[in-house]
Amino acid sequence: MGRKPAAAAAADHESFPATMPADLLAAADCGGVHGHSLFFDALVQLIPPRFYLQADDEDRPWYQGLSKAAKAAMKAQSRANIKAARRARLDPSAPPSSTLDLLKKSVADQAAEEEEDEKNSEGESEKSGDEASSDDEEDGEMEEDEDGEDEEEGMQVAPASVVSEDRSVTYEELRERLHRRIAELRGNRCTRPEFLNKPKKEKGKKAKGKNAKGKDEGKKRKRADGAEDDGKDGKKAKKEAEEKPDIMYANVFVDPKEARRRKKRRVKNKKKELEQAKRMQEAKKDPEKANKIAWDTARRRAAGEKVHDDPKLIKESLKKDQKRQQKHAAQWKDRQKTVDKQRQEKQKTRTENIRERAHQKKMRKIEKRDKKLMRPGFEGRKDGYVNE
Amino acid sequence: MRHPKSGGRGRRGRGPRIPAAVLRKQQAVAPSVDQVTGAKIPKSFVFSRGKIPSTLRHLQQDLRKVMLPYTALNLKEKKRNNLKDFLNVSGPLGVTHFMILSNPKSLPHLRMAKTPQGPTYTFQIEAYALAADIANSQKRPRCPPGIFKNSPLVVLSGFTGHGEPFKSLIQYFQYMVPAIDPNTVKLATCQRVLLLKYDKEKGVIDFRHYSIKLQPVGVSRRIRKLMQNNQVPDLRDLKDVSDYVTKAGYGSESEVDDEAATVSLVSDVDKLNRASRKSAVRLQEIGPRMTMRLVKVESGLCSGDVLYPEPVKGKQTDEETGEEADESAESADGSEDELEDGSEDEMEDEE
Numbered sequence: 001m002g003r004k005p006a007a008a009a010a011a012d013h014e015s016f017p018a019t020m021p022a023d024l025l026a027a028a029d030c031g032g033v034h035g036h037s038l039f040f041d042a043l044v045q046l047i048p049p050r051f052y053l054q055a056d057d058e059d060r061p062w063y064q065g066l067s068k069a070a071k072a073a074m075k076a077q078s079r080a081n082i083k084a085a086r087r088a089r090l091d092p093s094a095p096p097s098s099t100l101d102l103l104k105k106s107v108a109d110q111a112a113e114e115e116e117d118e119k120n121s122e123g124e125s126e127k128s129g130d131e132a133s134s135d136d137e138e139d140g141e142m143e144e145d146e147d148g149e150d151e152e153e154g155m156q157v158a159p160a161s162v163v164s165e166d167r168s169v170t171y172e173e174l175r176e177r178l179h180r181r182i183a184e185l186r187g188n189r190c191t192r193p194e195f196l197n198k199p200k201k202e203k204g205k206k207a208k209g210k211n212a213k214g215k216d217e218g219k220k221r222k223r224a225d226g227a228e229d230d231g232k233d234g235k236k237a238k239k240e241a242e243e244k245p246d247i248m249y250a251n252v253f254v255d256p257k258e259a260r261r262r263k264k265r266r267v268k269n270k271k272k273e274l275e276q277a278k279r280m281q282e283a284k285k286d287p288e289k290a291n292k293i294a295w296d297t298a299r300r301r302a303a304g305e306k307v308h309d310d311p312k313l314i315k316e317s318l319k320k321d322q323k324r325q326q327k328h329a330a331q332w333k334d335r336q337k338t339v340d341k342q343r344q345e346k347q348k349t350r351t352e353n354i355r356e357r358a359h360q361k362k363m364r365k366i367e368k369r370d371k372k373l374m375r376p377g378f379e380g381r382k383d384g385y386v387n388e
Numbered sequence: 389m390r391h392p393k394s395g396g397r398g399r400r401g402r403g404p405r406i407p408a409a410v411l412r413k414q415q416a417v418a419p420s421v422d423q424v425t426g427a428k429i430p431k432s433f434v435f436s437r438g439k440i441p442s443t444l445r446h447l448q449q450d451l452r453k454v455m456l457p458y459t460a461l462n463l464k465e466k467k468r469n470n471l472k473d474f475l476n477v478s479g480p481l482g483v484t485h486f487m488i489l490s491n492p493k494s495l496p497h498l499r500m501a502k503t504p505q506g507p508t509y510t511f512q513i514e515a516y517a518l519a520a521d522i523a524n525s526q527k528r529p530r531c532p533p534g535i536f537k538n539s540p541l542v543v544l545s546g547f548t549g550h551g552e553p554f555k556s557l558i559q560y561f562q563y564m565v566p567a568i569d570p571n572t573v574k575l576a577t578c579q580r581v582l583l584l585k586y587d588k589e590k591g592v593i594d595f596r597h598y599s600i601k602l603q604p605v606g607v608s609r610r611i612r613k614l615m616q617n618n619q620v621p622d623l624r625d626l627k628d629v630s631d632y633v634t635k636a637g638y639g640s641e642s643e644v645d646d647e648a649a650t651v652s653l654v655s656d657v658d659k660l661n662r663a664s665r666k667s668a669v670r671l672q673e674i675g676p677r678m679t680m681r682l683v684k685v686e687s688g689l690c691s692g693d694v695l696y697p698e699p700v701k702g703k704q705t706d707e708e709t710g711e712e713a714d715e716s717a718e719s720a721d722g723s724e725d726e727l728e729d730g731s732e733d734e735m736e737d738e739e
Contacts, residue, residue: 248544248558294687294695295552298507302560304428304484310505 021045041100049099053106270318277311429566431458432485433474435465440491443518447496448489450519450676454582454597455487456536458566471690478503485564486689498680500560501689508690509557511680514592519675530672532579535599539565540580547586553685553696554586575657581671593682597675602657605650605666610635615660 024042028035044052063074088097095101284290297307308314373380434452436444452461465474474486488499496516501508523529542565547554561584568578583596604612611633614621626632650668653661661667685696 246546246548248547248562249542291695291698294693295556298685298687298695299556299559301502301506302556302563304430304563307505 044103045098045100047099049097049102052099053102270314270321273308274311274314274318277309277314280309281311427567428482428484429458430484430563431482432487432564433460433463433478433483434487434489435463435474436489437471438490438492440489440496444489444491444496446518446520447516447676447678451487451489453519453536454540454675455564456539458539475504475689488690497683498678499690502560503689506689507556507560507695508684508686508688509553509560509682510684510686511593512683513678513680515679517677519597522673522675522677526672529674530599530601531674532599535579535674538577538579540582540597541565541568541578542582542584545583545585546588547584550586550588553682556685557682575653575655580674591681593680595676595678595680596673597677598671599674601670601672602653602661602667603670604660604662605668607660608633612660 021042024038024045028038028042030038061070061074063071066074280293284293297309300307370380432455434448434455436448440448452459452463477483478486484503486499486501486503488501490497490499496513498511498513499508500511523531542561544558544561547558565582579600581598581600583594583598585594585596586592587594610621621632623629623632650666652666653663655663657667682696684694687693687695
């Protein structure tokens with residue numbers, strides 16, 4: 001987790017707890033160099049280590065120039081660093097990270113570094129670069145460019161492992177939590193698919209069953225009813241009833257044949273109807289047929305069909321149609337007239353306006369011309385000679 | 389800022405605001421064309437001409453109830469209204485049938501006519517019973533509220549094979565009610581039956597009006613009552629529910645049904661009568677009961693040629709037309725006496 005036992009050990013000899021600036025100031029009253037030193041320590045303690053201590057900026061790569069993956073990695077690292085720093089800040093057993101302590105540490109590290117610099121400097125720069133980059137993102141300082149290589153390595157490894165470990169732990173943990181929650185919620189619901197699907201199927205079946213059975217049941221019923229007072233109604237009216245007692249029901253459905261026959265009788269043209277009616281009237285004069293025709297028309301009328309057998313009425317209807325047509329024609333003429341009139345009026349006003357405008361233009365020009373001649377003592381332009 | 393409600397905005401001082409539901413009801417017009425079959429729905433007016441006694445007025449109201457819902461239940465007629473007035477109104481309203489009650493010479497007559505030019509069938513009512521009388525005579529009169537929401541089913545019996553006036557009469561009665569398609573009709577809407585039976589020997593038509601009740605067959609009385617009442621029965625003396633359910637009860641007299649009166653239902657009618665189960669059909673009489681005799685048939689609306697009884701031409705009784713069987717000759721002879729009186733009086737009435 002990035003706890004640096006070595007660092008802790010190194011700072012042990014100076015690890016009196018991070019002193020508050022107030023305490024230091026209080027202690028600075030002792031005077032002398034020690035007092036001055038304590039005073040300055042107090043001041044330093046007031047400054048956050050971020051600002052006071054120099055962090056290695058040069059080794060940090062330019063963020064905007066990195067690739068997407070690299071950027072993501074850096075971000076992850078910085079996040080991890082922040083977390084670690086927060087934990088470390090609040091951890092009582094962590095090495096103290098106040099400015100003063102870090103300053104002292106850095107002094108000690110520098111001394112150690114100068115010794116190692118002679119040995120090998122390249123590796124360090126890279127590592128310190130890593131550490132430095134992570135440094136800058138932190139709030140509290142997790143001073144990582146100190147101590148020895150192993151510490152650095154530990155630190156390098158540590159943040160990486162911290163990041164990866166954290167990630168894996170958190171993802172898996174979250175996933176597991178999610179699954180647990182789902183199972184919990186699912187326990188309350190009905191999970192048996194038969195129960196969920198059945199009602200819909202039943203509904204569908206019922207509807208189909210109804211339609212299929214309609215015709216069969218109708219037939220069954222017909223055979224079943226023999227009694228006279230059977231209330232359910234069934235078929236189209238058939239004159240030749242199948243049972244002994246002849247039962248007929250109200251007309252149920254239009255037989256397509258009947259419908260076609262009825263349609264044939266309908267004559268579209270009124271004039272033709274008139275002629276047919278006249279012919280009918282002639283036929284009525286014949287006594288034998290008259291009765292038959294009369295009953296026939298009565299039957300058809302009772303059945304709801306419209307029989308036009310009175311030529312007088314047909315004539316009236318024809319006349320009405322004609323009158324209506326004439327009325328519409330008159331209205332149309334009227335409309336045309338008004339439209340024409342309006343158009344003419346508009347054109348008139350337009351031509352008037354144009355003429356006026358032209359005229360006004362001329363007048364304005366004349367006025368302008370004559371303005372120059374309105375001198376005192378003169379009356380303007382005159383036609384003809386002066387001495388007339 | 390308060391905006392006035394739309395009802396108030398529209399009224400502009402024309403009076404109190406009518407709630408929307410009432411307005412809709414006022415403006416609702418009975419449909420003219422049947423949605424299912426596409427045919428025109430026949431509507432009727434039932435009214436009276438001349439002075440009629442109060443029992444006939446009750447009969448008129450009963451007849452209006454029979455013809456519901458496609459009739460004017462509260463039709464108001466004034467003395468000065470002519471038949472022409474009714475004709476004029478019937479056009480725009482889509483009324484196709486008239487039923488006219490009258491009382492010439494103290495004999496009640498019922499005229500059934502088809503507007504606007506249709507034939508008129510005049511019946512003399514020989515005997516009648518009002519709906520109230522029938523309800524009083526029954527032990528358990530039954531009139532559930534919803535039965536007048538749909539037209540009755542018309543059943544004719546004994547009309548075939550009798551020649552001309554009855555052929556057209558068949559058509560008339562059949563088209564008095566809207567057409568029904570047996571494949572698509574909802575069984576729950578068939579709640580009434582109008583039965584017209586022609587008695588050949590007496591020459592009268594019986595007019596009966598029943599309500600239909602379906603009872604599931606094979607269900608014991610107790611279970612049926614339980615389902616109908618939805619009340620918990622009294623189980624005090626019983627040890628177990630099975631005692632209640634399986635107790636052998638006395639079968640009621642009417643339970644002895646012959647097979648003919650049971651039908652197998654196509655679809656669910658209600659909770660008790662389910663699809664593809666047997667149900668017994670029970671008819672209970674409601675509404676008026678009449679015995680009528682056909683007296684006259686005219687080709688116009690209370691006008692026009694008299695088609696039946698056959699006009700006597702000179703001294704010949706007309707057997708020229710082969711259609712008219714003995715029936716018409718009989719009735720012509722037999723009823724001519726009463727006919728003369730009836731028709732003359734009626735003509736005076738009309739003037």
